[in-house]
Amino acid sequence: MLDDSSPSGTRADLIAAGLHLFGHDGFAATSTRALAARAGTNVASIAYHFGGKDGLRMACAEEVLRRITAVAGAPAEPPQMPPDEALGWLDTMLRALVGFLTQAPQAADIVGFMLREMAEDGPGLALIYESFFRHKHRELCRLIAMVTGGDPDSQSIRLLAFSLMGQAIYFRIGQPIVCRRMEWPQYGEAESRAIADRLSANLHAILRAEK
Amino acid sequence: MLDDSSPSGTRADLIAAGLHLFGHDGFAATSTRALAARAGTNVASIAYHFGGKDGLRMACAEEVLRRITAVAGAPAEPPQMPPDEALGWLDTMLRALVGFLTQAPQAADIVGFMLREMAEDGPGLALIYESFFRHKHRELCRLIAMVTGGDPDSQSIRLLAFSLMGQAIYFRIGQPIVCRRMEWPQYGEAESRAIADRLSANLHAILRAEK
DNA sequence: CTAATTCAATCAAACGATTGATTGAATTTC
DNA sequence: GAAATTCAATCAATCGTTTGATTGAATTAG
Numbered sequence: 001m002l003d004d005s006s007p008s009g010t011r012a013d014l015i016a017a018g019l020h021l022f023g024h025d026g027f028a029a030t031s032t033r034a035l036a037a038r039a040g041t042n043v044a045s046i047a048y049h050f051g052g053k054d055g056l057r058m059a060c061a062e063e064v065l066r067r068i069t070a071v072a073g074a075p076a077e078p079p080q081m082p083p084d085e086a087l088g089w090l091d092t093m094l095r096a097l098v099g100f101l102t103q104a105p106q107a108a109d110i111v112g113f114m115l116r117e118m119a120e121d122g123p124g125l126a127l128i129y130e131s132f133f134r135h136k137h138r139e140l141c142r143l144i145a146m147v148t149g150g151d152p153d154s155q156s157i158r159l160l161a162f163s164l165m166g167q168a169i170y171f172r173i174g175q176p177i178v179c180r181r182m183e184w185p186q187y188g189e190a191e192s193r194a195i196a197d198r199l200s201a202n203l204h205a206i207l208r209a210e211k
Numbered sequence: 212m213l214d215d216s217s218p219s220g221t222r223a224d225l226i227a228a229g230l231h232l233f234g235h236d237g238f239a240a241t242s243t244r245a246l247a248a249r250a251g252t253n254v255a256s257i258a259y260h261f262g263g264k265d266g267l268r269m270a271c272a273e274e275v276l277r278r279i280t281a282v283a284g285a286p287a288e289p290p291q292m293p294p295d296e297a298l299g300w301l302d303t304m305l306r307a308l309v310g311f312l313t314q315a316p317q318a319a320d321i322v323g324f325m326l327r328e329m330a331e332d333g334p335g336l337a338l339i340y341e342s343f344f345r346h347k348h349r350e351l352c353r354l355i356a357m358v359t360g361g362d363p364d365s366q367s368i369r370l371l372a373f374s375l376m377g378q379a380i381y382f383r384i385g386q387p388i389v390c391r392r393m394e395w396p397q398y399g400e401a402e403s404r405a406i407a408d409r410l411s412a413n414l415h416a417i418l419r420a421e422k
Numbered sequence: 423c424t425a426a427t428t429c430a431a432t433c434a435a436a437c438g439a440t441t442g443a444t445t446g447a448a449t450t451t452c
Numbered sequence: 453g454a455a456a457t458t459c460a461a462t463c464a465a466t467c468g469t470t471t472g473a474t475t476g477a478a479t480t481a482g
Contacts, residue, residue, distance in 0.1 A: 010457080025239070028236075032442055033441085041458075041459095042460080044444075044460090047442085052442075115330070118387070119326070125387065129391060155405065162385070162389055166380075167377050169384075173329065174373070176329070176336065178373055181373070182366065182370070198367070198374055202374055205416045209419065210412075221431080253434080254433095255431095255434090255470080256432065256433090258468085263469075264468065264469090
């Protein structure tokens with residue numbers, strides 16, 4: 001089995017198939033034959049490249065991590081800044097998150113796979129959490145603390161950061177329900193902006209009260 | 212196949228097994244033999260009582276609907292009331308929701324099954340949504356409108372209601388991640404209250420800004 | 423009342439189909 | 453031509469479902 005260096009055609013195709021099918025149907029409900037068919041290759045290729053179905057799952061998680069860091073940027077320590085500027089930064093991040101979750105057709109498989117892994121508490125979740133999520137959440141806490149003037153490591157702010165992100169993530173997880181109730185056929189550009197505006201208003205209201 | 216009248220032992224045991232295993236492992240990953248073993252009966256009982264695995268899934272959804280309406284009460288039209296009282300009502304509902312999602316050991320299987328069905332957009336979701344969720348969300352919108360004085364049917368308030376509920380639901384879906392970051396072994400009484408307090412503060416801040 | 427019959431319910435066993443994995447030969451790549 | 457890769461074919465195991473037999477409690481018949 002190779003590691004990750006060579007982006008062979010078959011290898012990349014299998015990962016793409018995994019991201020789509022694992023996210024769309026779930027890990028258990030996705031057969032190796034369905035994966036191979038979608039990748040346009042033979043079932044034996046899965047064992048050859050990844051050692052097996054589980055190996056492909058982890059390779060998909062690594063691919064998610066790779067792409068997500070490429071988009072969201074490597075987690076960095078945000079520089080000290082005035083409250084208004086930090087708030088603007090948070091607003092930008094929140095809107096980017098909503099856009100990433102609800103639109104971005106090329107990111108649909110990524111998001112789907114990630115949410116599946118989260119719902120199933122799968123092995124890929126641990127990797128993504130430790131390598132990305134953990135630091136991003138800490139970064140969020142620091143920005144919030146710059147706005148409210150609180151302690152970035154306090155339980156209160158850590159929960160606040162989760163509740164802000166959670167709103168956005170829920171709108172993706174609960175998409176079937178939201179669309180039915182809002183009488184939207186699906187999430188389009190206008191719908192995505194309506195959600196972002198709503199959550200942005202929430203962000204400002206919450207942080208203003210927290211000051 | 213019976214309908215629902217007789218709460219036969221085997222029938223009830225199979226539904227209990229379904230609620231637990233479907234929610235815990237997912238529908239596809241749960242075998243009929245595992246279901247029968249947990250229910251202490253024979254695999255053939257599934258086909259006999261429910262017509263098959265899919266039938267058991269729907270019976271579980273009906274059971275969820277039955278229990279959830281028994282707890283949350285049938286969706287009713289909230290009477291007109293002053294803003295402060297409506298806000299208090301919303302606060303109580305939010306705290307009850309958090310408590311139901313994060314604690315309530317007897318409700319763990321119910322919540323798990325429901326969230327699974329939501330994540331998989333399963334056939335049980337449509338039933339629960341149409342029979343309960345839809346009306347409950349409308350009830351929520353009316354209460355919010357009483358606080359802010361806006362139109363309960365406006366897109367803005369409908370999205371607001373989703374963002375309030377979504378916060379609570381996310382804390383349950385993202386439990387593995389939240390617990391890791393908060394360094395909590397699991398959700399206990401203190402943790403549940405910390406989350407409820409956080410979301411209650413968000414509720415007040417958002418509705419105050421919305422007035 | 424007793425015997426014959428029907429019925430819902432459960433069981434062990436087996437069905438064909440599908441699962442993930444493996445094999446060794448064929449093919450491609452360099 | 454040697455290594456890397458893909459292929460068809462096959463493996464044992466498990467999948468959801470079905471079968472025919474069996475049980476004990478109702479129901480019916482005489």
